[in-house]
Amino acid sequence: DTGVSQDPRHKITKRGQNVTFRCDPISEHNRLYWYRQTLGQGPEFLTYFQNEAQLEKSRLLSDRFSAERPKGSFSTLEIQRTEQGDSAMYLCASSLSRPRWNSPLHFGNGTRLTVT
Amino acid sequence: AQKVTQAQTEISVVEKEDVTLDCVYETRDTTYYLFWYKQPPSGELVFLIRRNSFDEQNEISGRYSWNFQKSTSSFNFTITASQVVDSAVYFCALMGGGADGLTFGKGTHLIIQP
Numbered sequence: 001d002t003g004v005s006q007d008p009r010h011k012i013t014k015r016g017q018n019v020t021f022r023c024d025p026i027s028e029h030n031r032l033y034w035y036r037q038t039l040g041q042g043p044e045f046l047t048y049f050q051n052e053a054q055l056e057k058s059r060l061l062s063d064r065f066s067a068e069r070p071k072g073s074f075s076t077l078e079i080q081r082t083e084q085g086d087s088a089m090y091l092c093a094s095s096l097s098r099p100r101w102n103s104p105l106h107f108g109n110g111t112r113l114t115v116t
Numbered sequence: 117a118q119k120v121t122q123a124q125t126e127i128s129v130v131e132k133e134d135v136t137l138d139c140v141y142e143t144r145d146t147t148y149y150l151f152w153y154k155q156p157p158s159g160e161l162v163f164l165i166r167r168n169s170f171d172e173q174n175e176i177s178g179r180y181s182w183n184f185q186k187s188t189s190s191f192n193f194t195i196t197a198s199q200v201v202d203s204a205v206y207f208c209a210l211m212g213g214g215a216d217g218l219t220f221g222k223g224t225h226l227i228i229q230p
Contacts, residue, residue: 040222044220091161105218107153107163109158
């Protein structure tokens with residue numbers, strides 16, 4: 001079990017540029033979640049996948065955001081035309097079908113995005 | 117709508133003191149799950165505990181204990197004989213029976229002074 005892996009750890013981009021983040025979940029986990037965390041706040045749910053199907057999206061996920069999980073394994077989160085308000089830590093988590101006693105959400109270390 | 121309130125923004129205690137972190141939640145679901153996560157300075161969210169809404173039995177794990185009371189919609193977390201390594205931000209979170217995302221509180225920053 002290598003845990004949830006996110007890449008890159010840090011990303012600095014200029015306003016208006018597109019960025020893409022990658023998440024590799026724990027291998028046997030079929031659910032994958034994306035969260036966003038700003039300074040001094042708790043993580044906010046963005047979206048989640050059951051295998052390759054995107055089952056729920058938060059209202060926080062504007063049309064500039066798109067997430068994919070093409071083969072039900074790794075996932076990508078793309079932000080188009082970045083804005084300064086997009087600066088945050090983007091967290092990925094994975095779990096089995098529904099959190100059970102031995103299957104809570106396991107989080108990665110996150111990707112910290114800074115939009116200048 | 118679901119909501120988690122952690123009224124304590126920051127708590128500072130001296131090592132070896134006991135400390136309780138409060139969590140109050142709101143949900144219309146009859147089945148739901150409550151969680152506590154720890155976020156040390158390194159940034160990774162570390163899972164501590166999960167409780168089901170139909171199981172109000174309190175739990176103890178080493179120096180950690182949790183008090184779940186449905187009557188007051190609270191799920192408080194106590195650290196006994198705190199240590200400097202306990203310093204972190206602690207998040208309480210809720211998942212409803214029909215929803216699939218965790219709703220987090222704003223977190224409590226716990227500072228344990230040596």
